[in-house]
Amino acid sequence: MFKPHFTALAVTAIDGKIARYPGHLSDWASPEDKDALHAELDRSDVVVVGRATYELVKDRLDSRDCLVFTRSVKGLVRQGEHCLYCNADQVNLADVLVQYGYKRVAILGGTQVYSWFLKHNLIDELYLTIEPLVFGAGLPLFATEVADQHYDLVAVKPLNHRGTLLIHYRKSSYANT
Amino acid sequence: MFKPHFTALAVTAIDGKIARYPGHLSDWASPEDKDALHAELDRSDVVVVGRATYELVKDRLDSRDCLVFTRSVKGLVRQGEHCLYCNADQVNLADVLVQYGYKRVAILGGTQVYSWFLKHNLIDELYLTIEPLVFGAGLPLFATEVADQHYDLVAVKPLNHRGTLLIHYRKSSYANT
Numbered sequence: 001m002f003k004p005h006f007t008a009l010a011v012t013a014i015d016g017k018i019a020r021y022p023g024h025l026s027d028w029a030s031p032e033d034k035d036a037l038h039a040e041l042d043r044s045d046v047v048v049v050g051r052a053t054y055e056l057v058k059d060r061l062d063s064r065d066c067l068v069f070t071r072s073v074k075g076l077v078r079q080g081e082h083c084l085y086c087n088a089d090q091v092n093l094a095d096v097l098v099q100y101g102y103k104r105v106a107i108l109g110g111t112q113v114y115s116w117f118l119k120h121n122l123i124d125e126l127y128l129t130i131e132p133l134v135f136g137a138g139l140p141l142f143a144t145e146v147a148d149q150h151y152d153l154v155a156v157k158p159l160n161h162r163g164t165l166l167i168h169y170r171k172s173s174y175a176n177t
Numbered sequence: 178m179f180k181p182h183f184t185a186l187a188v189t190a191i192d193g194k195i196a197r198y199p200g201h202l203s204d205w206a207s208p209e210d211k212d213a214l215h216a217e218l219d220r221s222d223v224v225v226v227g228r229a230t231y232e233l234v235k236d237r238l239d240s241r242d243c244l245v246f247t248r249s250v251k252g253l254v255r256q257g258e259h260c261l262y263c264n265a266d267q268v269n270l271a272d273v274l275v276q277y278g279y280k281r282v283a284i285l286g287g288t289q290v291y292s293w294f295l296k297h298n299l300i301d302e303l304y305l306t307i308e309p310l311v312f313g314a315g316l317p318l319f320a321t322e323v324a325d326q327h328y329d330l331v332a333v334k335p336l337n338h339r340g341t342l343l344i345h346y347r348k349s350s351y352a353n354t
Contacts, residue, residue, distance in 0.1 A: 014305065014328060014346065015318045017317075028325070118313055130344075132327060132329065132349075133326060133327045134295065134326040135322075136295055136319045137319065138322075140192065140194075140314075142311065142312075144313050145312075145313050146312070146314075148310050148311070148312070150310045151310065153309055153340030153342065156342060162330075163346070165344070172309075
């Protein structure tokens with residue numbers, strides 16, 4: 001059976017913000033976070049990313065296959081060799097993944113895309129990098145109300161001597177409805 | 178010299194929310210977090226808390242001295258044996274702390290109170306407990322824009338087998354302006 005596996009990857013400030021404002025580059029993230037991110041992307045078949053985030057990061061995604069969530073297209077539209085634009089509310093994502101053989105899916109944000117997967121209860125794993133700084137205000141990781149979703153802590157790992165933490169969670173197998 | 182020391186204590190969901198809505202009791206926090214919290218409060222001379230949060234937690238603060246931030250009073254008003262109501266924008270907090278001999282200050286939130294101390298660049302230490310669940314939406318830890326404030330990671334400690342983490346940060350001595 002073809003069962004896709006969804007891994008969300010995010011880097012936040014101590015106060016849970018993924019950016020100060022839309023378009024804010026994650027140049028405040030440590031090199032060690034980028035290394036961990038790309039190691040996970042190497043294990044993935046496709047990267048799912050929102051249109052705005054895609055514009056920010058596409059140069060660093062090299063030749064990785066991307067599924068770009070956007071409301072600007074109807075259904076699914078190919079955009080170049082490695083990129084599909086996808087209106088997530090107009091396609092059956094499971095069918096798209098089967099069609100292209102994308103089994104291991106990396107979710108790179110932003111807030112709207114993380115929230116879409118949370119709302120559909122699809123996040124199997126979460127790698128959360130916390131950089132040791134505070135923004136005070138900015139964009140949250142999620143912005144959609146859901147019933148409590150419980151996760152198991154798999155590991156927590158200091159990534160460097162500056163205090164960056166990588167926390168690995170896996171969806172709890174028993175506590176979620 | 179009388180130099181107060183400010184420690185903020187907060188428990189959040191994985192996604193950085195301190196509560197789902199104003200008035201949401203932190204009954205989702207683990208017993209081990211409450212133990213860690215009260216151990217820190219035992220080391221503190223006074224608890225600073227917003228009026229709404231105070232109403233939620235006062236029964237559990239026992240006979241601890243409290244400074245309750247509220248705009249409902251002018252300046253500083255005593256309210257019972259252990260409690261002072263304080264309009265933080267109308268008093269000199271440093272003077273109040275000297276007057277009452279409060280040297281070690283524990284900041285218990287909510288968002289507005291955490292933000293007040295952040296904005297005034299007063300948070301020396303932060304104990305952040307992350308419970309392994311996601312709310313999706315809710316109240317942020319901070320809601321005030323500041324220039325990047327850097328912290329040093331002092332320790333990260335699993336509090337139980339359910340995946341609760343206690344992360345201890347200290348204001349970075351060199352990187353903040």
